[in-house]
Amino acid sequence: MTEATTQGARSADLSMALPVLEAEDIPQQGAPVISFDRVSKVYPAQPNRPALDNVSLQIYPGEFVFLVGHSGSGKSTLVRLIIRELRPSSGTITIANEDLGSMRNWRVPYLRRNIGCVFQDFKLLPNKTVFENVAFALEVIGKSRSIVRTQVPEVLRLVGLQDKLDKLPDQLSGGEAQRVSIARAIVNRPPLLVCDEPTGNLDPQTSRGIMDLLERINRTGTTVLVATHDREMVDNMRRRVIALERGHLTRDQQRGVYGFDV
Amino acid sequence: MSSLIYFFKQSIQGFARNLSTTLGSIITIFLSLFIIGLFLVGAIVIDNIVKSVENEVSITAYVKDAPSQDDAAAYKEYQDNLAAVQDYIKGLDGVSTVSFKTKDQALEEFRTMSTNSDIVDELGANPLPASINVELSNPQQVEEVANQIQSNAAFAKISDEENPADSLKYGQRTVERLFQVTNYLRYGGIVLIVLLVFIALVFINNTIRLAIMARRKEIAIMRLVGASNGFIRGPFLMEGALHAIIGAALAIGCIELIRRFALPQLQASLAFLPIQVDGNLFLIIYLALLVAGLIIGLIGSAVAMRRYLRV
Numbered sequence: 400m401t402e403a404t405t406q407g408a409r410s411a412d413l414s415m416a417l418p419v420l421e422a423e424d425i426p427q428q429g430a431p432v433i434s435f436d437r438v439s440k441v442y443p444a445q446p447n448r449p450a451l452d453n454v455s456l457q458i459y460p461g462e463f464v465f466l467v468g469h470s471g472s473g474k475s476t477l478v479r480l481i482i483r484e485l486r487p488s489s490g491t492i493t494i495a496n497e498d499l500g501s502m503r504n505w506r507v508p509y510l511r512r513n514i515g516c517v518f519q520d521f522k523l524l525p526n527k528t529v530f531e532n533v534a535f536a537l538e539v540i541g542k543s544r545s546i547v548r549t550q551v552p553e554v555l556r557l558v559g560l561q562d563k564l565d566k567l568p569d570q571l572s573g574g575e576a577q578r579v580s581i582a583r584a585i586v587n588r589p590p591l592l593v594c595d596e597p598t599g600n601l602d603p604q605t606s607r608g609i610m611d612l613l614e615r616i617n618r619t620g621t622t623v624l625v626a627t628h629d630r631e632m633v634d635n636m637r638r639r640v641i642a643l644e645r646g647h648l649t650r651d652q653q654r655g656v657y658g659f660d661v
Numbered sequence: 662m663s664s665l666i667y668f669f670k671q672s673i674q675g676f677a678r679n680l681s682t683t684l685g686s687i688i689t690i691f692l693s694l695f696i697i698g699l700f701l702v703g704a705i706v707i708d709n710i711v712k713s714v715e716n717e718v719s720i721t722a723y724v725k726d727a728p729s730q731d732d733a734a735a736y737k738e739y740q741d742n743l744a745a746v747q748d749y750i751k752g753l754d755g756v757s758t759v760s761f762k763t764k765d766q767a768l769e770e771f772r773t774m775s776t777n778s779d780i781v782d783e784l785g786a787n788p789l790p791a792s793i794n795v796e797l798s799n800p801q802q803v804e805e806v807a808n809q810i811q812s813n814a815a816f817a818k819i820s821d822e823e824n825p826a827d828s829l830k831y832g833q834r835t836v837e838r839l840f841q842v843t844n845y846l847r848y849g850g851i852v853l854i855v856l857l858v859f860i861a862l863v864f865i866n867n868t869i870r871l872a873i874m875a876r877r878k879e880i881a882i883m884r885l886v887g888a889s890n891g892f893i894r895g896p897f898l899m900e901g902a903l904h905a906i907i908g909a910a911l912a913i914g915c916i917e918l919i920r921r922f923a924l925p926q927l928q929a930s931l932a933f934l935p936i937q938v939d940g941n942l943f944l945i946i947y948l949a950l951l952v953a954g955l956i957i958g959l960i961g962s963a964v965a966m967r968r969y970l971r972v
Contacts, residue, residue, distance in 0.1 A: 482885070505889070512887035522882050526678045539888030541664060583886065 430496055431457040432591050432622045433481060438490035440476050440646075449488070450476040452646040458624060460590070463617045465633050466626040467657055468643035474626040477643070478595045481624075482514055483507050495590065512540055515584030515621075519596035521576045523568040529555065529579050530564040536583045554586045555579075558612055574605035578612065585616055592616060594625045598632065606632060630657040664895065671896035672903055675876075682872040683904065689868040690908025690958065693861030694950045698916045700857055701946050704850040705938050711843040713935050718803050718839070720795040720831040722746075722810055723821035726764065727791075738818075743793075745815040750795055753809055755802035764791045790821045801840055803831050862957060869901060869961040873969070880969045890970045898962050905958030909951045916946070 433456070440451040451473045458464050468474050479485045480492055483499050492499045495513065502510065523532050533551045542550075555561055558578040568576055577597060584592055594613065598606035610632055617623045627633065633640060633656060640655030641648065650658065676683050724743065728735040743761070750759045762770075767789040795810070797803055810816055811825045820828035873880075876897075883893045920943060928936040 508884070508887045508889045510887075511885065516885055522878075522885065524879055524882060535882070536886040538667060539883050539886055539892055541892070587886075 427457075427459045427462070429460055431459050431493070432462075432495055433458040433624070434493040435477075435480075436491045436493070438480065438487045438492055440473075440480060440485060441488045449646050451480070451487075451643075453490070454643075454646075454648045455490075456641060456648060456651060458622060460622055461617070461620055463614065463623045463636075463638045464625070465636075465638055465640045465655070466624060466643065467628060467633055467640055467659065469628065469659065471645075472643040473646045474628075474643055475595055476646075478516075478593055478624075478626055481593055482511055482516060508540075512587060513589045513591060515581075515587070515589040515592040517577070517580050517584050517592070517594040517597045519599035521568070521580045523576060523579055523583075525568050528565050528567055529560060529571070532568065532579055533583045533586050536586050540587065550586055554582045557585075557615075558582045572605075573601050574608060577601060577605075577609055581609070581612060581616070585621070590620075590622060592621050592623045594623070594627075596627055597625060598627065598629050603631065610636065628657075630659075633657040664892065668895040668899045672900040675896060675900050676903070679872065679875065682868075682875055683900075686865070686868040686872050686904045687908050687911075689864050690905055690954055691911040693857075693864055694909050694912035694954055695915050697854065697857050697861060697953075698912055698946055698950050699919070700850075700854050701949075702916065702919070702938065702943075704854060705942055706936050707846055707850065709935050709938065711846060714839065715800040715843060718800040718831065718836055719797060720803060720807055720810065720829060722750075722793040722795065722816065723790045723828045723830070724792065724819045725790065725821045742815040742819045746810075746813060746819065747793060749813055749815065750793065750806075750810060753806055755797055755799040755806055756795055757798035758796045760794045760796075762792045762794060764789055767791065800836075803836055807831055858953075865957050866961040866965070869904075869958070870965040873897060873962065873965045877969050880966070884970075893970060894963065894966055897966055898959055901958040901962030902955060905954035906951070908958075909954035912950055912954075913947045916943075 435454050435456045438451055438454045439449050441449045454473075454477070466474050466477060476485065480487055480499075481494060483502065486500070494510065497510070499510070524535065527535065530551055533555060534547045537547045537550065552561065552564065555564060558581055560575060560578055560582065563571065563575065568579070571579065577600075581592075581594075581597070592613070597613070598609050601609065606629060613623055613625060614636070637654040637656070640650065640652050640658070642650035642652075642655075642658060724746075727739050730736050747759050747761065750756055764787050768787050771789060795806065797806065807829050811829055813825075817825045822828045880893055920938075924936060924938070928934075
């Protein structure tokens, strides 16, 4: 916690820009950031076994939500629906008051600029340095060089990688690489951060560091959705838990636990 | 403007960081354009040679000797017929020039052409007939023109032989075969070049496709962080264009070297053939190679990217 505050103080710009909320008192009010209304997704390859079946859920601004379930339960499908990499077979998805069903294709990049994404396999560009990987996210949305030069070191300091700006991804440990990908996801200060198994490749201790980082980002007001099957993490943090089983939403619980038998 | 500079910087970086694929596509473009260019030059040289051979084709219409001037009426009739035939031939389609060679001129020509001119002096009277020489603007029409001349009434009266057809010399059989050969050469050349262009298209397109496939991860990440399709396409298109320009420049350089050094040597050793090609034609070839390379590079990149840009 003390480490977090000093880190936070050093990156004052980023943290001060948004109100710091206490983790416990996030009211579920206002317009939801993510809203699923009776969403189903059927892949053509498996017409009889929907990946998501009639799922409805609301996630409000500032929440920290775990999405849990076994492999194949539909977690990744849900994440890919949010960033509109997939389109639902039926039902409506609304992200920040915008209906993804009626969204035109050319608007999709603008949607994605408002959603930070973190994946299990980091998705870093192997031939770019840490700095360039993060800067890339700003450059491709047309930010000026001066913004890149100030914001990238700042966000890398926030994730604790200020000394590794010039390293290439394969010179980093798994935890460091995941921090880079988190830095890339938040450098643009999106209101929503979506993580698909962010600790899937990491050992428990490193995973805790990543989760601390996500929690810190959440405290600056960013809504965070983490799809995971990391039981220990979910049980320790006691946040809202949404459970999926074979495409059905089986549980939605404040301060929940992982709850599946291993 | 700033994104143009960004595209350019990215494409230069792309160069350095994907050196092997970059070299691969540059070399493919270079070789394809070089071979096409070589064949174009070759086709033009061959066309030159074919034209010069074809231009040798002319019609000689031999006429009988003029009657002596004592018989004024016959002499006048002969001259009138001669003038009428020449006018008639001039009016024919496919004829460029018509000239008359007198008996004396024919003898003089024979004297300079033959190795021992003494023979001529041994001859008492001049045995050579006068002739009308017809140059053709379109050598392929030689047979038509000859047929029209032989069926002309005035020519029948003054032709050297009894049968006017026998007085016309244009290498009948040879000409037919010559045109067959030259036409084969022409159409064969066109087919070959079309085929080469097609092969080059497939080659270059494939190389670009591979180069872009190798970077599909990069494209996926660009999409993930919210880059618009235009922004993703920019650096790739610029890279494709740069590859094409460099490949085309190399090809043009090589062809220019050949033109400067190899062609004059060839001409020197084959002096009887017109090998030298007009410089302007080379300029056109160079321009065509550059434009073709650019179009293939840009369109190839755009098409290859399409499947990775589908939202």
